[in-house]
Amino acid sequence: MPTIADLDTPAVLIDIDRVEANLQRAQAHATEQGYALRPHIKTHKLPRFAQRQVELGAVGITVQKLGEAEVMADAGLADIFLPYNILGARKLARLKALNERVTLSVTADSPDTLFGYAATFTAGKPLTVLIECDSGGGRCGVQTPAQALALARQIALAPGLRFGGLMTYPPLHGVEKSNAWLSEAVALFEQAGIAVPRVSSGNSPDMWAPAAAPVTERRPGTYIYYDRFQVKERAAGLDDCALSVLVTVVSRPTATRAVIDAGSKSLTSDLLGMEGFGLVMGTDLTVKGLSEEHGVIELPVASDWPRVGERLRIIPNHACVISNLFDSVTLISGDEVREVVPVAARGRVD
Amino acid sequence: MPTIADLDTPAVLIDIDRVEANLQRAQAHATEQGYALRPHIKTHKLPRFAQRQVELGAVGITVQKLGEAEVMADAGLADIFLPYNILGARKLARLKALNERVTLSVTADSPDTLFGYAATFTAGKPLTVLIECDSGGGRCGVQTPAQALALARQIALAPGLRFGGLMTYPPLHGVEKSNAWLSEAVALFEQAGIAVPRVSSGNSPDMWAPAAAPVTERRPGTYIYYDRFQVKERAAGLDDCALSVLVTVVSRPTATRAVIDAGSKSLTSDLLGMEGFGLVMGTDLTVKGLSEEHGVIELPVASDWPRVGERLRIIPNHACVISNLFDSVTLISGDEVREVVPVAARGRVD
Numbered sequence: 001m002p003t004i005a006d007l008d009t010p011a012v013l014i015d016i017d018r019v020e021a022n023l024q025r026a027q028a029h030a031t032e033q034g035y036a037l038r039p040h041i042k043t044h045k046l047p048r049f050a051q052r053q054v055e056l057g058a059v060g061i062t063v064q065k066l067g068e069a070e071v072m073a074d075a076g077l078a079d080i081f082l083p084y085n086i087l088g089a090r091k092l093a094r095l096k097a098l099n100e101r102v103t104l105s106v107t108a109d110s111p112d113t114l115f116g117y118a119a120t121f122t123a124g125k126p127l128t129v130l131i132e133c134d135s136g137g138g139r140c141g142v143q144t145p146a147q148a149l150a151l152a153r154q155i156a157l158a159p160g161l162r163f164g165g166l167m168t169y170p171p172l173h174g175v176e177k178s179n180a181w182l183s184e185a186v187a188l189f190e191q192a193g194i195a196v197p198r199v200s201s202g203n204s205p206d207m208w209a210p211a212a213a214p215v216t217e218r219r220p221g222t223y224i225y226y227d228r229f230q231v232k233e234r235a236a237g238l239d240d241c242a243l244s245v246l247v248t249v250v251s252r253p254t255a256t257r258a259v260i261d262a263g264s265k266s267l268t269s270d271l272l273g274m275e276g277f278g279l280v281m282g283t284d285l286t287v288k289g290l291s292e293e294h295g296v297i298e299l300p301v302a303s304d305w306p307r308v309g310e311r312l313r314i315i316p317n318h319a320c321v322i323s324n325l326f327d328s329v330t331l332i333s334g335d336e337v338r339e340v341v342p343v344a345a346r347g348r349v350d
Numbered sequence: 351m352p353t354i355a356d357l358d359t360p361a362v363l364i365d366i367d368r369v370e371a372n373l374q375r376a377q378a379h380a381t382e383q384g385y386a387l388r389p390h391i392k393t394h395k396l397p398r399f400a401q402r403q404v405e406l407g408a409v410g411i412t413v414q415k416l417g418e419a420e421v422m423a424d425a426g427l428a429d430i431f432l433p434y435n436i437l438g439a440r441k442l443a444r445l446k447a448l449n450e451r452v453t454l455s456v457t458a459d460s461p462d463t464l465f466g467y468a469a470t471f472t473a474g475k476p477l478t479v480l481i482e483c484d485s486g487g488g489r490c491g492v493q494t495p496a497q498a499l500a501l502a503r504q505i506a507l508a509p510g511l512r513f514g515g516l517m518t519y520p521p522l523h524g525v526e527k528s529n530a531w532l533s534e535a536v537a538l539f540e541q542a543g544i545a546v547p548r549v550s551s552g553n554s555p556d557m558w559a560p561a562a563a564p565v566t567e568r569r570p571g572t573y574i575y576y577d578r579f580q581v582k583e584r585a586a587g588l589d590d591c592a593l594s595v596l597v598t599v600v601s602r603p604t605a606t607r608a609v610i611d612a613g614s615k616s617l618t619s620d621l622l623g624m625e626g627f628g629l630v631m632g633t634d635l636t637v638k639g640l641s642e643e644h645g646v647i648e649l650p651v652a653s654d655w656p657r658v659g660e661r662l663r664i665i666p667n668h669a670c671v672i673s674n675l676f677d678s679v680t681l682i683s684g685d686e687v688r689e690v691v692p693v694a695a696r697g698r699v700d
Contacts, residue, residue, distance in 0.1 A: 008441060008700050065643065084600070084611075087598055087659050088359075088659070091358065110658050113601075113658065138639075139601075139609060139641065140601040140609050142603070250490070251459050253459065253489075253491055253493060254493060257488075259489060264620065264671060265674055266699055268614070268618065269621070271619070289489075291489065292392060292670060293392075293434070296489060308435070309438070309462055321614060321642065325697070347675070349361075349615065349675070349676060350360060
């Protein structure tokens with residue numbers, strides 16, 4: 001059996017034992033707390049892990065792009081949530097084709113988006129639409145529960161659309177405020193006599209919080225791999241991190257500087273408010289500087305270690321973005337290489 | 351002829367008229383100033399543009415990864431410089447195969463790297479090695495001219511290696527200091543009776559500086575497309591920028607917020623010391639916030655423009671990293687779509 005010592009670098013290593021433990025632990029929490037888990041597959045972009053998430057009890061998956069949804073549908077995933085405003089004739093045609101073959105739901109946060117959906121779908125095979133709510137995240141979403149209700153009424157008027165509920169991407173450290181927003185919206189819908197079938201929220205940093213009304217479904221993604229940011233946010237420990245980037249020290253220009261063969265093209269420039277572009281596994285060292293193909297590690301004291309040619313493993317700041325940079329990842333168990341897997345949904349930009 | 355209005359988004363647009371003008375202007379400067387131009391193809395990763403650079407007078411091309419070199423060699427590029435320490439049996443075997451079929455040169459900055467080269471190459475088909483010098487950039491490279499000389503002497507002892515000269519990646523705004531470092535090194539080599547065939551330096555922000563001893567060759571990359579950073583560094587004007595990302599406004603949550611369908615997966619998180627993640631072409635607006643699939647534009651005053659569904663073009667902070675995110679780019683002339691081209695050397699991580 002080959003080991004990671006046999007791999008060329010840089011390479012993305014996925015520890016499948018940690019993956020399995022991470023998936024099981026999250027599903028157990030969801031089951032125990034009684035919320036539906038709908039994992040976001042943007043983190044791994046791999047059909048096999050999406051299938052495993054569903055096998056373990058996920059109600060379906062979440063994707064962020066139509067192209068990701070198509071790859072997952074091709075792989076047999078049957079229930080797909082695409083929480084995005086889909087616009088334009090070409091994308092709407094693809095959405096319609098997708099809706100023919102899987103249980104699909106999408107979002108809208110404007111009459112414009114709904115107009116496109118309404119013109120595309122028919123009562124024979126309607127599209128399920130959730131209203132995206134800006135509950136404090138400051139990205140997409142209606143600004144008030146009243147706006148959400150107005151859009152739901154627009155949905156009710158379209159023969160080809162079904163109201164699927166409410167969706168939000170809560171702000172970091174703001175899940176209580178977000179839930180309060182959603183509760184107010186649900187109350188307004190009840191007053192109006194409109195049932196809210198699903199209230200979808202959540203992301204990995206918040207995943208261990210107990211279930212809280214009115215949320216019925218959570219969409220964490222990073223929890224399959226975790227990363228340095230999730231550890232900082234206390235969603236996981238370093239030993240739970242399943243994705244690392246195997247690199248080689250290519251230069252030791254000074255006694256306190258080591259240069260690795262992974263730069264922003266392998267680790268990305270994502271800082272997420274932290275210092276450094278990744279943590280050297282088993283140490284306190286971070287990747288201090290990055291250019292496209294080089295990473296610079298500063299050693300706190302003059303040291304012969306690491307030598308030129310030595311391999312290190314980097315826990316990246318943000319696992320999801322790494323999956324989008326590599327055409328394939330290497331599944332490992334301990335130090336053993338199990339399989340090199342193409343990242344099927346990588347680079348699906350539209 | 352289809353136009354950019356017919357394209358789905360996000361899409362990378364390459365204005366081929368601007369490309370041609372940028373290439374010609376840079377080559378004219380190199381010719382007039384008498385230095386050799388060896389463009390870095392990491393920016394475009396497209397064989398056709400590498401070929402055009404050589405047709406116009408470039409002495410060869412620069413790549414940053416063995417995989418990029420292989421793609422370019424396959425496309426017929428005959429003179430390739432790979433300024434990187436190549437380590438490990440697998441990469442050395444690939445390097446040897448490459449050296450059989452193109453005029454290849456590489457760098458080394460340590461005895462360890464040279465040891466691997468010396469053990470791999472033979473006098474029948476020797477490898478040309480330049481010494482990488484840290485002339486202030488703080489990345490790879492020997493720290494002193496004396497170290498460079500010591501490595502050149504090690505090269506002279508290896509039957510399979512040829513000393514090819516000195517190479518540096520100068521610090522931004524530090525080209526004079528860098529040239530002084532190189533001049534000191536060249537003087538030391540002359541004293542030692544060792545000819546220095548090439549002194550390779552330079553990057554796009556410095557490209558309009560007059561030729562300066564002892565540099566004989568420059569390796570700018572971004573000048574083919576330019577970007578927001580190059581404009582800030584006054585290497586080009588906004589009207590020279592040949593790469594833009596076509597996006598759609600997918601949400602107008604408030605009168606001062608517009609959300610586009612391009613996030614860090616399309617624009618990267620590269621800030622390069624600037625505010626915002628890209629400039630909206632034809633405006634002063636920048637992409638203020640990014641998540642993976644969303645970009646947030648804040649409008650200075652409440653405005654109906656841009657509407658949901660409207661298209662914008664974003665001049666990214668850093669063009670090179672964009673080429674690595676998209677499987678294909680769209681060549682345009684004015685608003686006309688000429689061709690969709692796969693990015694042949696995209697994702698060559700090793």
